[in-house]
Amino acid sequence: MELVEAIRGRRSINQFESDPVPDSILKEMLQTAVWSPNHHLSEPWQFVVIRGQSLRQMAEFRKEAVLAKNREKPHAERRAEKARDDLLKVPCAIVAVQTVDENPYRAEEDYAAMTMAVYNLTLVAYSHHVGTYWHTGPLVVFEPFRKWLGLRADQRIVAYLRVGYPHLIPQGRRTDGLERTRWLD
Numbered sequence: 629m630e631l632v633e634a635i636r637g638r639r640s641i642n643q644f645e646s647d648p649v650p651d652s653i654l655k656e657m658l659q660t661a662v663w664s665p666n667h668h669l670s671e672p673w674q675f676v677v678i679r680g681q682s683l684r685q686m687a688e689f690r691k692e693a694v695l696a697k698n699r700e701k702p703h704a705e706r707r708a709e710k711a712r713d714d715l716l717k718v719p720c721a722i723v724a725v726q727t728v729d730e731n732p733y734r735a736e737e738d739y740a741a742m743t744m745a746v747y748n749l750t751l752v753a754y755s756h757h758v759g760t761y762w763h764t765g766p767l768v769v770f771e772p773f774r775k776w777l778g779l780r781a782d783q784r785i786v787a788y789l790r791v792g793y794p795h796l797i798p799q800g801r802r803t804d805g806l807e808r809t810r811w812l813d
């Protein structure tokens with residue numbers, strides 16, 4: 629697949645088929661992710677691939693996290709159940725974890741490298757016609773979920789991806805980059 633086509637064509641997928649994604653593709657995603665640019669080659673990443681019974685457990689955490697955040701809002705229970713069920717519709721999730729350096733400048737640069745690594749995951753997936761959806765939200769800071777993953781205090785969940793074959797690919801929308809560009813010659 630052409631690189632430019634991949635960058636423009638990748639979309640966040642919200643509707644998935646339940647078919648499993650082969651390990652060979654997941655491994656290629658993970659092994660390519662780490663080729664993100666990375667100042668000082670700190671390699672701040674850890675990834676957790678979550679499937680099967682573990683994915684069902686993660687989905688329960690997601691429900692609890694969304695419920696805890698929205699408890700006062702209308703339809704909180706329904707919203708939380710939807711969050712759980714959306715996660716149950718994919719065959720796989722990948723959690724991306726950053727080891728946060730005590731130096732804030734290093735930590736920020738590492739975060740930049742982390743997001744590029746996560747983006748790499750999405751692009752390699754797309755090159756195999758596998759869809760991804762990038763999530764942050766209440767689950768990434770939900771203490772019971774962090775504890776279940778065995779994370780230390782200096783480890784931050786940067787993102788988790790839902791991963792699976794797309795059922796529906798939505799239209800993308802962007803302002804032309806040239807409209808956001810000044811040329812100083």
Ligand SMILES: Cc1cc2nc3c(=O)[nH]c(=O)nc-3n(C[C@H](O)[C@H](O)[C@H](O)COP(=O)(O)O)c2cc1C
Nearest residue numbers: 638639640641743761762763764765787799800801
């Ligand atoms: C750092 C980051 C965090 C994101 N977190 C969420 C999220 O929590 N929930 C969500 O619906 N989308 C999240 N997204 C996905 C964006 O909403 C999505 O990329 C955007 O709508 C553009 O759609 P596209 O990826 O199809 O181009 C996140 C994206 C990034 C880069």
